[in-house]
Amino acid sequence: MDFPILSSIILLPTIGAFFLFFAKESKNKSTQTVKYVSLFVTITNFFISIYIWYLFDKTSADFQFLEEKEWLEGFINYKVGIDGISILFIILTTFITPICILSVINSINSRLKDFIIAILIMESLMIGVFCSLDLIIFYLFFEGCLIPMFLIIGIWGGERRVYSAFKFFLYTLLGSVLMLIAIIVIYLTAETTDLIKLYELGIDVRFQNLLWLAFFSSFAVKTPMWPVHTWLPDAHVEAPTAGSVLLAAILLKMAGYGFIRFSLGLFPIASEFFTPLVYFLSLIAIIYTSLVALMQDDIKKLIAYSSVAHMGYVTLGIFTINQQGLEGSIIQMISHGLVSAALFLSVGVLYDRFHSRLIKTYGGLVLVMPKYSVLLMIFALSAIGLPGTTGFVGEFLILIGAFRDSFLVATIATLGVILCAAYMLWLYKRVIFGALINNNLFKANDLNKSEMIFLTIIAIPTLFFGFYPEPLLSTIEVSVKGLIETYNYNLINVVENNG
Amino acid sequence: MDKLNIIYPEIFISLSIMFLLLLGVFKNNSSNLVISLSVVALIGTLILIFGYPINTNLEIFNGSYKIDYMSSYMKILTILSGIFVLLTSLKFLKIFKILNIEYPILILCSILGMMVMISSNDLIVFYIGLELQSLALYVLAAFNRDEIKSSEAGLKYFVLSALSSGLLLYGCSLIYGFSGTTNFDEISYLMNNDQYGLTFGIVFIIVGLAFKISAVPFHMWAPDVYEGSPTSVTLFFAVAPKVAALTVIIRFLYVPFINVIDQWQLIIIFLSIASMIFGSIAAIGQKNLKRLIAYSSIGHMGYALAGLCVGTNLGIQSSIIYISIYLVMNFGFFSCLFMLKRNDKYFENIEDLSGLAKNHPLISLSLMIILFSLAGIPPLAGFFAKLYIFKAVLHQSMYYLAIIGLLTTVIAAYYYLRIIKIMYFDLEKEKYDKDYNLGLKFTLTVSTILILFYFVYPSKLINIISQINII
Numbered sequence: 001m002d003f004p005i006l007s008s009i010i011l012l013p014t015i016g017a018f019f020l021f022f023a024k025e026s027k028n029k030s031t032q033t034v035k036y037v038s039l040f041v042t043i044t045n046f047f048i049s050i051y052i053w054y055l056f057d058k059t060s061a062d063f064q065f066l067e068e069k070e071w072l073e074g075f076i077n078y079k080v081g082i083d084g085i086s087i088l089f090i091i092l093t094t095f096i097t098p099i100c101i102l103s104v105i106n107s108i109n110s111r112l113k114d115f116i117i118a119i120l121i122m123e124s125l126m127i128g129v130f131c132s133l134d135l136i137i138f139y140l141f142f143e144g145c146l147i148p149m150f151l152i153i154g155i156w157g158g159e160r161r162v163y164s165a166f167k168f169f170l171y172t173l174l175g176s177v178l179m180l181i182a183i184i185v186i187y188l189t190a191e192t193t194d195l196i197k198l199y200e201l202g203i204d205v206r207f208q209n210l211l212w213l214a215f216f217s218s219f220a221v222k223t224p225m226w227p228v229h230t231w232l233p234d235a236h237v238e239a240p241t242a243g244s245v246l247l248a249a250i251l252l253k254m255a256g257y258g259f260i261r262f263s264l265g266l267f268p269i270a271s272e273f274f275t276p277l278v279y280f281l282s283l284i285a286i287i288y289t290s291l292v293a294l295m296q297d298d299i300k301k302l303i304a305y306s307s308v309a310h311m312g313y314v315t316l317g318i319f320t321i322n323q324q325g326l327e328g329s330i331i332q333m334i335s336h337g338l339v340s341a342a343l344f345l346s347v348g349v350l351y352d353r354f355h356s357r358l359i360k361t362y363g364g365l366v367l368v369m370p371k372y373s374v375l376l377m378i379f380a381l382s383a384i385g386l387p388g389t390t391g392f393v394g395e396f397l398i399l400i401g402a403f404r405d406s407f408l409v410a411t412i413a414t415l416g417v418i419l420c421a422a423y424m425l426w427l428y429k430r431v432i433f434g435a436l437i438n439n440n441l442f443k444a445n446d447l448n449k450s451e452m453i454f455l456t457i458i459a460i461p462t463l464f465f466g467f468y469p470e471p472l473l474s475t476i477e478v479s480v481k482g483l484i485e486t487y488n489y490n491l492i493n494v495v496e497n498n499g
Numbered sequence: 500m501d502k503l504n505i506i507y508p509e510i511f512i513s514l515s516i517m518f519l520l521l522l523g524v525f526k527n528n529s530s531n532l533v534i535s536l537s538v539v540a541l542i543g544t545l546i547l548i549f550g551y552p553i554n555t556n557l558e559i560f561n562g563s564y565k566i567d568y569m570s571s572y573m574k575i576l577t578i579l580s581g582i583f584v585l586l587t588s589l590k591f592l593k594i595f596k597i598l599n600i601e602y603p604i605l606i607l608c609s610i611l612g613m614m615v616m617i618s619s620n621d622l623i624v625f626y627i628g629l630e631l632q633s634l635a636l637y638v639l640a641a642f643n644r645d646e647i648k649s650s651e652a653g654l655k656y657f658v659l660s661a662l663s664s665g666l667l668l669y670g671c672s673l674i675y676g677f678s679g680t681t682n683f684d685e686i687s688y689l690m691n692n693d694q695y696g697l698t699f700g701i702v703f704i705i706v707g708l709a710f711k712i713s714a715v716p717f718h719m720w721a722p723d724v725y726e727g728s729p730t731s732v733t734l735f736f737a738v739a740p741k742v743a744a745l746t747v748i749i750r751f752l753y754v755p756f757i758n759v760i761d762q763w764q765l766i767i768i769f770l771s772i773a774s775m776i777f778g779s780i781a782a783i784g785q786k787n788l789k790r791l792i793a794y795s796s797i798g799h800m801g802y803a804l805a806g807l808c809v810g811t812n813l814g815i816q817s818s819i820i821y822i823s824i825y826l827v828m829n830f831g832f833f834s835c836l837f838m839l840k841r842n843d844k845y846f847e848n849i850e851d852l853s854g855l856a857k858n859h860p861l862i863s864l865s866l867m868i869i870l871f872s873l874a875g876i877p878p879l880a881g882f883f884a885k886l887y888i889f890k891a892v893l894h895q896s897m898y899y900l901a902i903i904g905l906l907t908t909v910i911a912a913y914y915y916l917r918i919i920k921i922m923y924f925d926l927e928k929e930k931y932d933k934d935y936n937l938g939l940k941f942t943l944t945v946s947t948i949l950i951l952f953y954f955v956y957p958s959k960l961i962n963i964i965s966q967i968n969i970i
Contacts, residue, residue: 150919162920
């Protein structure tokens with residue numbers, strides 16, 4: 001492959017943002033320009049990523065579409081490439097971004113252009129995270145996301161936006177600086193930060209535990225795992241709808257992806273050692289945050305806590321380190337990406353109409369917004385993991401994986417499914433059914449055209465892959481197998497080398 | 500004296516100073532002309548430095564004056580800062596009615612002093628250079644003499660700096676007394692661990708130099724002087740003397756005293772950690788942007804010193820990379836400060852930035868990029884500066900230093916974010932004037948672009964600096 005196709009999908013949104021930057025800001029026309037340019041760029045990017053998926057060789061566990069270029073001479077090379085795991089996340093990113101932009105154009109009035117530029121730059125950085133095969137390049141993209149997200153929360157957020165933006169930024173920065181130290185230490189011991197070479201070389205067993213912890217501190221904050229999850233509800237509640245969508249659908253996945261790619265790939269011995277810790281934290285996240293979610297009276301906060309619980313399943317599945325568990329985690333991340341995006345968009349729909357996120361202000365919406373109620377039901381059921389939705393595939397595989405590893409852990413995790421059903425259905429009941437308790441609600445319009453479009457577009461893959469997950473599974477199967485083989489190989493090899 | 504040609508830059512700048520002084524005295528209302536000519540003189544000096552093969556390693560005056568790669572590079576940095584200070588401050592000086600011929604001439608004098616400092620390979624030469632630049636700086640700090648704060652800044656700087664010079668001179672005399680020579684190379688032959696007198700000398704000299712780069716605990720003058728001096732002089736304070744003093748520290752510690760590194764390493768580590776922590780915490784409560792940047796520069800000097808304490812060429816190079824990027828960020832920051840002007844009045848409180856993004860989107864965008872870079876967030880230039888420092892530090896397995904350094908970046912990120920918050924999230928105020936002069940626009944654009952796009956070709960700077968080998 002001569003044409004640098006990965007670099008081009010990384011760069012394309014930035015180029016779009018660059019053009020928008022120079023677009024004149026006048027009243028009505030500019031909205032049109034901004035709309036068309038940004039949608040054109042992001043949809044093109046989506047089709048390119050689908051095309052990459054089509055070209056992608058599913059039978060090989062190697063990294064494909066490799067690009068390497070000398071960057072910091074003698075230190076770091078710019079290296080990107082994808083395997084079956086990354087491609088799905090890239091498609092998720094390119095799929096969610098145009099939807100975000102659609103929703104933004106509808107609901108944001110002030111400084112629309114700046115908002116869209118921030119989203120486009122975010123897209124570039126997020127795709128970069130999923131493509132990069134060099135630790136420093138990964139770190140660059142990973143941290144770079146902080147800047148636009150900080151601005152999105154801070155400029156367009158709700159009342160306590162400043163507090164939330166600072167909390168988000170400082171929490172995640174604090175987590176990541178330790179990872180930076182770990183990356184430099186890896187460079188100094190192994191003389192390279194190239195991921196593929198590091199997979200082959202393995203990391204010195206003496207350092208593994210500390211390095212693993214350093215990486216963990218960064219990913220755990222970003223995932224977010226209990227007890228460092230507290231920034232997430234704040235950030236979600238105050239962020240504008242599109243910000244919440246990006247945060248839940250993609251930013252959180254960067255950490256899950258990081259666990260798979262780096263924690264498992266680089267530090268097998270430490271991963272083995274710390275598995276009980278991750279199990280413990282994941283189980284607490286699943287049970288505890290589900291209980292917390294039950295008691296929320298703010299819809300967005302409820303969904304935010306449910307995100308923490310769902311990510312708990314993801315981390316649980318990743319550290320089962322077997323085929324089903326890992327595949328389940330990846331599917332669960334994709335599913336959660338779609339579902340949480342849709343749920344936040346649905347809340348956005350309500351918020352645009354009634355300017356309230358409190359559950360108690362709603363009731364009986366099914367009478368005035370039937371289309372909305374149907375779509376929300378699909379997403380709520382998918383969040384619960386009802387068979388026939390992507391949520392089910394993911395959770396089911398994770399639980400199988402967990403049962404193979406530990407009966408107790410799997411049993412406790414299964415309890416979480418019940419709790420999830422409890423808070424989701426209760427939320428649905430309170431918002432959609434019952435009497436119309438509020439005069440405002442009578443005047444409500446059902447979904448308008450563009451809202452209908454973006455919610456349906458998300459509903460389609462949610463249901464399709466729920467009934468037929470084969471395309472997803474076949475894409476990741478070989479890569480996951482390869483990952484587990486490398487993992488076991490390094491585990492045994494390093495142990496042998498070090499007695 | 501056939502090698503006199505290697506100090507043509509210094510000779511040229513001295514002659515220019517004398518010529519400009521005469522011109523200014525004999526021609527009325529010539530301050531504009533003198534400023535333009537001093538920019539020309541600085542550019543001429545730059546050309547002269549480039550004119551000679553940079554890779555030379557020449558000595559002159561019995562080895563007391565040294566021209567090598569590092570000295571040329573650092574001189575270029577100093578002269579560039581001089582040029583940018585003159586370019587950005589024209590309007591500012593006019594409004595404050597301090598557009599006198601003395602201003603550019605004093606800046607040239609102090610640059611000459613710095614050049615001498617940078618090239619010095621002898622305690623006496625080094626001291627002469629130091630005093631030349633300091634004397635010029637005392638006057639510059641008090642340049643806005645009608646303003647009480649400016650006079651206070653000048654006096655404060657003078658008293659404290661004189662004290663530090665005294666300590667430094669005492670250190671020099673101790674070293675001379677115990678080694679019998681003032682030449683760096685000769686001292687290095689005589690050094691061994693048993694001579695405690697020399698160790699005392701080192702400590703005194705380090706204290707004196709720490710004053711000049713405002714490292715904690717010798718930083719007390721910095722916030723007041725930064726705040727009181729006219730902003731254009733503050734910019735000069737924030738960049739040029741630091742470059743010169745850092746070069747002297749490098750040369751002083753790594754040429755004569757490299758063999759006794761365990762004697763001075765701990766001192767530098769302490770200075771570095773203290774500066775990083777103090778710089779990041781003390782800046783949080785500041786309301787004045789100039790004070791804030793003073794504390795921030797204390798913190799940044801801490802990082803630069805962290806690179807110096809590791810005792811390797813890698814560490815020296817990382818410090819030099821750091822100071823180069825720091826320079827660019829400061830130019831950008833101060834250009835933004837110069838743009839906060841309404842009805843001939845300059846604003847320098849953080850609150851004055853409130854809602855800047857609505858009225859002046861481009862300025863606030865640049866300032867935001869600069870602030871994120873100062874905080875060290877990738878992919879901006881400031882991140883790479885820190886990356887190199889920490890790489891050098893971790894190379895010597897000094898994990899605690901790296902961890903403290905990175906934790907302080909998180910604390911420091913808070914106050915940079917606070918400025919961004921005020922610019923972007925708060926309600927807007929009245930608009931500021933938009934009559935920027937060309938030099939100001941140019942400086943801001945160039946520094947923003949350098950910071951933003953540094954990651955595209957990061958190896959350029961590294962390749963230049965990696966040729967500096969002191970040890």
